[in-house]
Amino acid sequence: xxxxxxxxxxxxxxxxxxxxxxxxxxxxxxxxxxxxxxxxxxxxxxxxxxxxxxxxxxxxxxxxxxxxxxxxxxxxxxxxxxxxxxxxxxxxxxxxxxxxxxxxxxxxxxxxxxxxxxxxxxxxxxxxxxxxxxxxxxxxxxxxxxxxxxxxxxxxxxxxxxxxxxxxxxxxxxxxxxxxxxxxxx
Amino acid sequence: xxxxxxxxxxxxxxxxxxxxxxxxxxxxxxxxxxxxxxxxxxxxxxxxxxxxxxxxxxxxxxxxxxxxxxxxxxxxxxxxxxxxxxxxxxxxxxxxxxxxxxxxxxxxxxxxxxxxxxxxxxxxxxxxxxxxxxxxxxxxxxxxxxxxxxxxxxxxxxxxxxxxxxxxxxxxxxxxxxxxxxxxxx
Numbered sequence: 135x136x137x138x139x140x141x142x143x144x145x146x147x148x149x150x151x152x153x154x155x156x157x158x159x160x161x162x163x164x165x166x167x168x169x170x171x172x173x174x175x176x177x178x179x180x181x182x183x184x185x186x187x188x189x190x191x192x193x194x195x196x197x198x199x200x201x202x203x204x205x206x207x208x209x210x211x212x213x214x215x216x217x218x219x220x221x222x223x224x225x226x227x228x229x230x231x232x233x234x235x236x237x238x239x240x241x242x243x244x245x246x247x248x249x250x251x252x253x254x255x256x257x258x259x260x261x262x263x264x265x266x267x268x269x270x271x272x273x274x275x276x277x278x279x280x281x282x283x284x285x286x287x288x289x290x291x292x293x294x295x296x297x298x299x300x301x302x303x304x305x306x307x308x309x310x311x312x313x314x315x316x317x318x319x320x
Numbered sequence: 321x322x323x324x325x326x327x328x329x330x331x332x333x334x335x336x337x338x339x340x341x342x343x344x345x346x347x348x349x350x351x352x353x354x355x356x357x358x359x360x361x362x363x364x365x366x367x368x369x370x371x372x373x374x375x376x377x378x379x380x381x382x383x384x385x386x387x388x389x390x391x392x393x394x395x396x397x398x399x400x401x402x403x404x405x406x407x408x409x410x411x412x413x414x415x416x417x418x419x420x421x422x423x424x425x426x427x428x429x430x431x432x433x434x435x436x437x438x439x440x441x442x443x444x445x446x447x448x449x450x451x452x453x454x455x456x457x458x459x460x461x462x463x464x465x466x467x468x469x470x471x472x473x474x475x476x477x478x479x480x481x482x483x484x485x486x487x488x489x490x491x492x493x494x495x496x497x498x499x500x501x502x503x504x505x506x
Binding site: 135136137138139140142143144146147167168169170171210221222223224225226227229230232233234235243244246250251253254255257258259261262263265266269274277278281282283286289290293 | 321322323324325326328329330332333353354355356357396407408409410411412413415416418419420421429430432436437439440441443444445447448449451452455460463464467468469472475476479
């Protein structure tokens, strides 16, 4: 599996549809169906995004997810960290202290500071994270809007509005299609 | 598992002992035992390093692995690629074309060029790889020799020489403790 998994890809694509001057909130199920991806997977992703303070959920038939802050204040790195968690590029096993010539106890010089190999990996990780922090969800949305025809945002909002209208009232006031309520029931 | 796994850590640590003006060749088993790590895992690592042209193996009782080129021409990136193979940071699933508003066939504009999200990941990966390519095995060896006491390289060479001396002649001329001959037998 790639270091940055499909959860990040799905999450970022879904967040794009929550960008705009006055977007309606959208349920994770509708966002998943709009993207043609697994609804249960997207529900888990949005649960993580909510926990990280990237989206907020509102209840009610017209409720759903919104961005918790402006899209130009949400970086790709924020989304990666929210979804992937603390996942190091390299997990140093500190084998430098196990060298057979040291016997049972490695000398202080051999385990002092950060291992030189680990240091290279940490530099590479830092520079990678800095790059991911340079692009925001707003930047990504601009990239799409530059390529898309002018009526594309309206088509998306129309699709989501149709979904909302067709939602059966019998389901009652429930808009957060996140797995949290389901977990509570079990 | 981390993107850059323990195979790279073990491989780089082992390569450090093959750096020097006139180092003796060492078997992957001796290098593994010197590091206190799994001999079968290190054998697989060296098989990959040999395939990538980073080390060469010589046969015979005094044979073993040597660096295939000067240590200042072997980068950390070379070792990562040799051991991890082609492992992308992000594996784009191209979900942009699956948007429900497109119906059965996505319009050309929607799948033209590299996806904006994929492009961010590719930039982060490129910059990370550039950083890994800036440090060589010679740099890493210098980091160790700056920290270590003056007699440390001799202690390592002495340990490896003792290993060679104690190797039973009954084993015959076989120095490459790689898994290749074993695989051929099965």
